[in-house]
Amino acid sequence: LFFHNCWLNFVSSQSQDRLCLQFLWDFITAKEPLIKSPYFPVLFSFTAYMTFCLPYIALDFLSTRLPNLRKYKIQPQSYPTLGMMVPCIIQSAYHHVVLIFPVTFFHWYWRPVNLPVVAPELPEVLLEVGICLLLFDFEYFLWHLLHHRVPWLYKTFHKVHHKHVSTFALTTQYSSVWELLSLGFFAAINPVLLRCHPLTEMIFFLVNIWLSVEDHSGYDLPWSTHRLVPFGLYGGAPHHDLHHLKFKSNYAPYFTHWDRLFGTFTELHSH
Numbered sequence: 091l092f093f094h095n096c097w098l099n100f101v102s103s104q105s106q107d108r109l110c111l112q113f114l115w116d117f118i119t120a121k122e123p124l125i126k127s128p129y130f131p132v133l134f135s136f137t138a139y140m141t142f143c144l145p146y147i148a149l150d151f152l153s154t155r156l157p158n159l160r161k162y163k164i165q166p167q168s169y170p171t172l173g174m175m176v177p178c179i180i181q182s183a184y185h186h187v188v189l190i191f192p193v194t195f196f197h198w199y200w201r202p203v204n205l206p207v208v209a210p211e212l213p214e215v216l217l218e219v220g221i222c223l224l225l226f227d228f229e230y231f232l233w234h235l236l237h238h239r240v241p242w243l244y245k246t247f248h249k250v251h252h253k254h255v256s257t258f259a260l261t262t263q264y265s266s267v268w269e270l271l272s273l274g275f276f277a278a279i280n281p282v283l284l285r286c287h288p289l290t291e292m293i294f295f296l297v298n299i300w301l302s303v304e305d306h307s308g309y310d311l312p313w314s315t316h317r318l319v320p321f322g323l324y325g326g327a328p329h330h331d332l333h334h335l336k337f338k339s340n341y342a343p344y345f346t347h348w349d350r351l352f353g354t355f356t357e358l359h360s361h
């Protein structure tokens with residue numbers, strides 16, 4: 091009887107998860123004209139990016155006035171100014187309009203959006219988002235390593251992103267057209283390869299944008315992702331900050347296993 095009850099509990103919790111995701115999915119698909127519009131991907135991407143940058147921009151302005159917050163800054167000696175932030179916003183908006191929009195428009199035309207009625211299961215979403223992140227991490231690691239090892243590639247495509255030795259949230263997408271396109275391609279191809287549900291795909295894009303912004307935020311907060319993932323498996327903000335500071339290590343954007351395996355891993359400097 092005990093096991094039977096456990097099983098019933100398990101089944102009902104499964105269907106509750108399902109109901110919760112179905113509720114969310116119904117809410118999203120109710121806005122079908124927006125989701126199916128050719129403008130949706132670029133609006134989604136830009137809005138998510140700016141929204142995730144916003145709390146860090148606020149933190150940058152607050153912590154210059156409140157010394158208590160300064161202890162969370164990885165490089166407390168350097169703070170971004172408005173004059174540094176504005177060109178990043180302009181470049182990002184420009185790239186979304188002249189680059190990301192034409193690409194996503196072509197994609198929209200070539201592969202029309204299909205919205206299934208049924209939402210995916212929560213375990214399936216979690217597993218697939220995890221796999222998409224691991225794949226993206228590996229693809230960017232190889233791309234990144236190559237662009238540091240081949241001087242021509244570095245100078246032509248990746249140097250722009252290294253303009254800021256001390257990063258802040260808005261430097262996340264401060265990069266060349268080729269780099270932005272490659273990253274967009276890596277992010278977009280994984281859910282297609284795994285045949286993910288559109289909801290899973292959206293969640294992966296959001297998580298990916300959030301993690302890339304957190305990487306460049308310049309803050310090591312108590313709830314930062316690398317503090318939530320055990321055994322130092324996740325590098326996050328301190329890991330990528332060190333890459334911008336020292337250039338020659340920490341090529342993987344999120345996890346640490348590829349850098350450990352390739353001998354390019356550097357531990358956080360203490361301060």
Ligand SMILES: [Zn+2]
Binds near residue numbers: 234238248252333
């Ligand atoms: Zn780099």
Ligand SMILES: [Zn+2]
Binds near residue numbers: 251306330334
């Ligand atoms: Zn970076």
